[in-house]
Amino acid sequence: MSSLFSSTITLGKELKVTDAEFGQLRDFIYAQCGIYVADNRKYLLENRLANRLKQLNLKNFSEYYYYLQYDAGRREELNRLFEVITTNETSFYRNPPQLQVFQEQILTDVLDSLRKSGQKKLRIWSAGCSTGEEPYTLAMIIADVLKGELPTWDVRITANDLSERVLESARRGVYNEYTLRSTPKDVLARHFVKQDSFYAVRPELKKLILYHQINLSDAAQIKRVERSQIVFCRNVIIYFDDEMKKKVIGAFYDNLLPGGYLIIGHSESLHNISRAFKPIHYPGAIIYKKEG
Template structure:
């Protein structure tokens, strides 16, 4: 996500007042659960200046009014969410955690399903950004199951707050930068190269279903099909403790007994939830819903 330091309106730097910051910060929190601390006022100022310029508005106060009353406010709300979240991601991000997912978590879940004589698997990628994470999970499933994957009923539900990143995710076309952490043999096997771009093959794409969701909306979260595995990496860092507890509680409710939650390597459920059993592996902590 690029940062903008000034709006350039009439050649003057556009500054956000304390009152405007409070109005916009509270509005964003109310609509998305994303909390912007007082010491990050500059972030809001920088990232919204370009929107104000684009809409030909005078200041942040007019922008706040626009978000509430303009007929195009819903489209702008999507732009606002894009501006205040960072969509830095890649395929095969955090390989040690993905190895634990492949060798430990996935094996445990698949073995449990086989023991029940059912071959149904549901994975939820909450905060999927431009699709690299859910497609990576789809590729890993192909690697683990091989030809047997056709015998399984698999669905990876992938959600994000931003409709723009979801549009990109649905296309499934990426640059080599998105594949910078991906093994070369995986790229050759699961992507079609065309003019320097890399397209996810249909066999992987069909496993993933994309949709917009607001993790601060408990009603929306209850509609998500129950899962054996939930991925929510580098998302809860945007929330304050109250929203973190609510979101993690929703993940717990969504998970089937024995299910697993994986969060970002820099994130922790310490002081957020005691409902999960943390399982420590080299390079990753996995949270288990016992049952």
């Protein structure tokens, strides 16, 4: 770990990004995916891309910018760039108070409503799902709520991310103990199969989730997502500027069925972004509802 860290730092000193290069890359990244890299993150971009330049045998960030636009390998490199600029720190059962509200209030309300209408078809969208911990957590909660009734339901969780590499990891559904550090022991026993020092999500839960890559700045891609009763987008809009936030939240509103719910990160807010949703305050969580 220390040798890798020191080599990255050394390389970072050799490869300084100029203000002009930073501006080019920032505009390019924003145009591609809507993520805005602030001035105070310039050094992070510099350090994180240093290894990419080394591996591609490029002399400076101008050459890298040219590579992203014109090289035959630009599509694959764009995926690498997306991995570099997004962080994927996540875990199972992250933010328990919010998940408790989801399980005891939101999910129960939606399931009851569907039962009454005679349509046992549940659709949830996990936007920005990273390596799969969130959608698998949701699948486990749904299985625990429905219990033996689950096979009689049509349940689909659409899970997507900007990075194809994290989606490949999500599809495998195999995790280490650190990732599972906040997972209740009974959940671990019920929904995972132990494989040496790793844990694999049980197949019956994996089949509830459809993973695919999506760019939240691409309106056409978003429109192809099946309409949902619940949208989860936690700790994603923090990467966007106000214009992009409004665009994405508007897309979630359009995706949600009438009476649907939007759940964002516990430290995030729709204040000054959208008035289309009704905020509902619960202990430890604010949930946004699409009325009508």
